[in-house]
Amino acid sequence: MDLLLIIRDRWIWGLVIALPISLLFAYKELNVPKLFISSSTFIFEPPKNILNLSPVERDDFSKQVLGQHVQRLQTTEFKERVLTSLSNEEKESMLRPYRSLNAESNTNYIPPLFNLISNYDVSMGGSHVPVITIQARSLHDGVGAGIIANKVQSEYPNHIKSRRNQVDTTAVAFLREQLEEMTQEEKNVDQKRDEFKRSKNIVSIETDREFIVSAMRSIKASISESKVEKLKIQTVLLQILRASQENKNLFFIEDIASFRNVQQYRDRIVSLKHNLKKLELRYLELHPNILENLAETREFEGLLDGEVEMAIKTLEQKIVTISEREEQYQTELRKVQLESQKLDRIEIDYRVIEREREAKTALRDSMLKRINDIEILSEMDDSALRPGTPAGTPMTPVEPNPSQIIQKTIGVFFMAFFFIPIGLEFLDNRVKSPWDVEIFMGRDMLAGIPRISLVSETNRPLIVAQDLDESLVESFRGLYSRIQMNSDNIYPKSILVTSAVPSEGKSLLAANLAHSFANHGRKTLLLDFDLRRPGLHKICGLSNDRGLLTYVQELQANPSASLNMEDIPEVYPNLRLLPSGGKTRTATELLEKMAFTSLFTKLKREFDVILIDSSPVGLFPDSHALATKVDDLIFVSRYSKVGRRTAKTMLEKLDETGARILGVVLNDLPEKKSSSYYYNYGYYGYGYGYYRYKYYNKYYRDDNSDTMSSVKDTSNS
Numbered sequence: 083m084d085l086l087l088i089i090r091d092r093w094i095w096g097l098v099i100a101l102p103i104s105l106l107f108a109y110k111e112l113n114v115p116k117l118f119i120s121s122s123t124f125i126f127e128p129p130k131n132i133l134n135l136s137p138v139e140r141d142d143f144s145k146q147v148l149g150q151h152v153q154r155l156q157t158t159e160f161k162e163r164v165l166t167s168l169s170n171e172e173k174e175s176m177l178r179p180y181r182s183l184n185a186e187s188n189t190n191y192i193p194p195l196f197n198l199i200s201n202y203d204v205s206m207g208g209s210h211v212p213v214i215t216i217q218a219r220s221l222h223d224g225v226g227a228g229i230i231a232n233k234v235q236s237e238y239p240n241h242i243k244s245r246r247n248q249v250d251t252t253a254v255a256f257l258r259e260q261l262e263e264m265t266q267e268e269k270n271v272d273q274k275r276d277e278f279k280r281s282k283n284i285v286s287i288e289t290d291r292e293f294i295v296s297a298m299r300s301i302k303a304s305i306s307e308s309k310v311e312k313l314k315i316q317t318v319l320l321q322i323l324r325a326s327q328e329n330k331n332l333f334f335i336e337d338i339a340s341f342r343n344v345q346q347y348r349d350r351i352v353s354l355k356h357n358l359k360k361l362e363l364r365y366l367e368l369h370p371n372i373l374e375n376l377a378e379t380r381e382f383e384g385l386l387d388g389e390v391e392m393a394i395k396t397l398e399q400k401i402v403t404i405s406e407r408e409e410q411y412q413t414e415l416r417k418v419q420l421e422s423q424k425l426d427r428i429e430i431d432y433r434v435i436e437r438e439r440e441a442k443t444a445l446r447d448s449m450l451k452r453i454n455d456i457e458i459l460s461e462m463d464d465s466a467l468r469p470g471t472p473a474g475t476p477m478t479p480v481e482p483n484p485s486q487i488i489q490k491t492i493g494v495f496f497m498a499f500f501f502i503p504i505g506l507e508f509l510d511n512r513v514k515s516p517w518d519v520e521i522f523m524g525r526d527m528l529a530g531i532p533r534i535s536l537v538s539e540t541n542r543p544l545i546v547a548q549d550l551d552e553s554l555v556e557s558f559r560g561l562y563s564r565i566q567m568n569s570d571n572i573y574p575k576s577i578l579v580t581s582a583v584p585s586e587g588k589s590l591l592a593a594n595l596a597h598s599f600a601n602h603g604r605k606t607l608l609l610d611f612d613l614r615r616p617g618l619h620k621i622c623g624l625s626n627d628r629g630l631l632t633y634v635q636e637l638q639a640n641p642s643a644s645l646n647m648e649d650i651p652e653v654y655p656n657l658r659l660l661p662s663g664g665k666t667r668t669a670t671e672l673l674e675k676m677a678f679t680s681l682f683t684k685l686k687r688e689f690d691v692i693l694i695d696s697s698p699v700g701l702f703p704d705s706h707a708l709a710t711k712v713d714d715l716i717f718v719s720r721y722s723k724v725g726r727r728t729a730k731t732m733l734e735k736l737d738e739t740g741a742r743i744l745g746v747v748l749n750d751l752p753e754k755k756s757s758s759y760y761y762n763y764g765y766y767g768y769g770y771g772y773y774r775y776k777y778y779n780k781y782y783r784d785d786n787s788d789t790m791s792s793v794k795d796t797s798n799s
Contacts, residue, residue: 097499099498100494100495100496100497100498100499101495103494103495103498104491104492104494104495104498105491107490107491107494108487108488108491111482111487111490111491112482112484112487113482114481114482115221115222116221116222116223116479116481116482117219117220117221117479117480117481118219118220118221118223118224118226118227118476118478118479118480119217119218119219119227119476119480120217120218120220120224120227120228120230120231120473120474120475120476121215121216121217121218121231121471121473122215122216122218122231122232122234122235122469122470122471122472122473123213123214123215123216123235123469123470123471124151124213124214124216124235124238124468124469124470125211125212125213125468125469125470126148126211126212126213126214126468145206148206148212148214149206151206151214152204152205152206152214154238154241154242154245155204155214155216155234155238156204160237160238160241161196161199161200162196163237163241164199164230164233164234164237165195165196165199167233167236167237168195168199168229168233172229172233173195175225175226175229176195176198176220176225176226176229176230177192177195177198178223178225179220179221179222179223179225179226180192180193180222182222183222198220198226198230199230199233201218201219201220201230202216202217202218202219202230202231202234203216203217203219204216204217205217213470216231216234216235216473217231218230218231218234218473224475224476224477224479225475227473227475227476228473228474228475228476231472231473232472232473235469235470235472235473236469239469254453257449257452257453258453260449261446261449261450261453264442264445264446264449265446267442268439268442268443268446271435271438271439271442272439274435275432275435275436275439278431278432278435279432282428282432284428287425287428287429287432290425291425291429294418294421294422294425297418298415298418298419298422301411301414301415301418302415304411305408305411305412305415308404308407308408308411309408311400311404312401312404312405312408315397315400315401315404316401318335318337318397319394319397319398319401321335322335322338322394322397332390333348337393337397338390338393338394341389341390341392341393341396342389342392342393343385343389344386344389344390344393347382347383347385347386347389348386350382351379351382351383351386354375354378354379354382355379357375358372358375358376358379361375513719513721513722513723513724513725513726513729513748515748516530516748518726519719519745519746519748522726522730523726523729523730523733523746524730525717525733525743525745525746526564526568526744526745526746527745527746527747527748528561528564528565528568528716528744528745528746528747529557529558529560529561529564529747529748530557530747530748530751531554531557531558531561531587531591531747531748531749531750531751532553532554532557532750532751533721533750533751533752534551534554534750536551537550537551537554542590543589543590543593543594543618543621544593544594544597544621545558545594546558546594546595546597546598546601547594547597547654554594558594558595558597558598559598561591561595561598561747562595562598562599562602564744564745565577565595565714565716565744568744568745569713569714569742569744570742571713571714571742573604573690573691574686574687574689574690574691574692575686575690575691575692575713575714576682576686576691576692576694576711576712576713576714577691577692577693577694577712577713577714577715577716577744578694578696578705578708578709578712578714578715578716578741579591579592579595579693579694579695579696579715579716579718580696580697580698580699580705580709580715580716580717580718580736581698581699581700581717581718581719581720581724582698582699582700582717582719582724582728582729582732583698583700583701583723583724584615584698584701585720585723586698586718586719586720586723586724586749587718587720587749587750588695588698588718589612589617589618589695590749591716591718591747591749592608592618592693592694592695593608593618593621593695595693595716596608596657596691596693597654597657599656599657599690599691599693600654600655600656600657601656603656604656604690604691605656605688605689605690605691606656606657606658606689606690606691606692606693607650607657607658607659607660607685607688607689607691607692607693608653608657608658608659608660608693608695609630609660609685609692609693609694609695610629610630610659610660610661610662610695611630611662611669611694611695611696611697611704611708612662612695612696612697612704613630613631613662613664613665613666613667613669613672613697613704614665614666614667614669614697614702614704615665615697616661616662616664616665618659618661618662618695619659619661619662621653621659622651622653622659624651624653624659624661625661626661626662626663626664627663627664628649628661628663629660629661629662629663629664630660630661630662630663630681631662631663631664631666631672632663632664633645633660633663633681634672634675634677634678634681635677637677637680637681638675638676638677641676641677641680645681645684645685645688647688658689660685669697669702669704669707669708670703670704670707673707673708673711679711682711694708694712696708699732699735699736700724700728700732705736706735706736706739709736709739709740709741710739710740710741712741713742714741714742714743714744715736715741715742715743715744716743716744716745716746716747717729717732717733717736717743717745717746717747718746718747718749719746719747719748719749720749720750721748721749721750721751721752723750729746733746
């Protein structure tokens with residue numbers, strides 16, 4: 083949106099500058115020598131594949147090869163060949179237009195033929211069949227373009243053929259030298275391989291590898307079997323241990339029951355116990371037969387217990403034996419692994435030698451095949467390059483092209499038309515006119531204050547009070563009227579006067595505006611809230627020892643204290659001035675105090691208008707904080723002091739406070755510009771001054787009939 087406003091502001095400058103630029107561009111584009119273009123082509127077709135050969139530097143359809151042809155067509159060597167092939171008649175046809183121009187212009191410039199021959203471009207394209215296009219250019223007529231394009235088309239195949247023969251001869255000689263070197267290197271590698279095998283005492287790495295793998299596989303199988311067997315015995319011993327702890331019979335365990343004479347002793351014990359039962363039926367306990375039976379039974383039970391113990395010890399011994407055997411297997415396995423690692427290192431070195439030999443052999447075979455292919459191809463015409471469409475003699479120039487020039491001229495015009503205003507905006511974007519205020523910044527312009535030149539600097543805040551300049555006084559009256567129209571707040575009300583940066587005249591404007599309100603019968607208070615750099619007290623020669631800060635301190639100490647108006651000095655009828663009462667950097671903290679709010683409320687009860695002069699809004703936050711407490715706000719902008727975007731940003735930030743911004747006062751207008759501003763904007767109250775007083779000057783000079791002056795003098799007295 084801002085860009086559109088910038089263009090709208092400076093569109094006349096854009097039009098004035100863009101129009102001659104575009105016309106000059108069109109003139110230069112139209113006044114160029116006539117340029118003619120003629121084209122010829124080369125087509126690439128695959129040669130018939132008679133033999134399965136590997137050509138050296140032969141044409142195919144890759145972009146890389148097409149690019150090589152494009153480069154060769156533009157070499158100095160080929161251009162000299164084309165120049166040499168020109169006939170005298172063709173040379174004269176190419177130089178004839180320049181001779182005619184020399185005769186017309188009475189000059190003697192003939193360009194070198196080599197420069198004319200070099201005036202062509204080469205490009206490649208084509209979708210299904212690759213094509214190279216030659217576009218030759220000539221000035222003044224199209225004969226030269228046709229000659230150049232056709233000569234390039236006819237000479238390039240011969241150039242390629244002669245170059246190919248030279249390359250083939252050189253390549254064959256080089257390859258034969260390399261072939262002899264490769265053959266000798268291959269023999270050296272064979273000798274190196276044989277010496278390596280003898281030094282390592284190997285016949286075949288594959289056979290040694292198979293033997294090691296087989297041995298490792300056998301040892302690992304034995305280790306696995308030992309582990310399984312040991313696990314079984316450990317399981318049996320665990321069963322024996324649990325049965326012993328639980329006082330169970332151990333003969334349910336197969337390894338115990340089947341051990342040597344265990345079963346025989348068990349059977350004998352069973353038989354003796356069976357006989358004992360029969361004897362007990364016939365004899366008493368101490369009968370010799372019974373005692374003999376019991377003794378024999380105890381004997382066999384002792385033998386059975388011995389067999390069980392022997393069976394357990396046998397199992398434990400088996401575990402020891404298996405562990406020893408397993409350790410032997412592990413030792414053998416480590417030996418085999420070391421042999422395998424040694425063989426791996428040998429194999430790595432051997433493979434390096436073997437790969438070197440294979441590479442030498444492959445390279446030798448490749449060179450031999452390449453030599454054979456080149457010798458066969460040199461006897462054949464295998465070129466894929468075919469001349470395509472020949473060039474004609476163009477009759478219509480391609481430049482200058484009126485339609486394209488018109489389009490470019492329009493483009494240049496619009497680019498200049500849009501970018502020149504933007505460029506001017508970067509050079510100077512300061513606030514200078516009512517348009518800047520009302521259109522770009524989107525604010526009402528309350529008044530335009532002319533530059534004060536005839537009034538001394540010390541008296542400028544008293545222009546309205548002392549009626550020092552009628553046109554300036556009338557400007558402030560116009561400002562008063564616009565404030566009355568724009569303000570929606572009824573009396574009493576407070577008005578904040580601020581600016582973006584220092585030295586924009588806000589204090590001067592606040593002082594004179596306060597006198598204007600007083601002249602209109604409004605009980606007015608001029609309040610100096612520029613607590614960082616107060617200055618209003620100097621206007622009336624007052625001391626700054628007592629003022630706003632001291633009143634706030636007194637109310638803070640005694641909130642019920644009353645406000646005595648006589649303590650606020652009256653500097654003009656209906657106008658009192660409340661100085662700052664000192665300096666402070668804590669203005670925002672002051673505004674938050676209850677004492678300030680109480681003081682401000684009491685002042686609004688006593689006065690119709692409170693005009694507040696504050697610090698610049700672009701430097702300190704004081705005005706932002708104070709804007710939330712006042713009824714209206716006036717923004718002062720000095721002519722050519724602040725950028726439009728800066729002022730607009732400051733006003734937008736003030737909008738965020740909720741303050742009612744009445745408008746902008748454009749201050750310090752130059753004399754030439756202020757009169758035009760008053761003339762153009764006077765109807766809306768921006769000033770009237772210059773033209774009104776110029777027209778009514780005779781009435782104001784009549785002192786006897788100046789009723790307003792007499793009334794003012796009476797009131798002052």
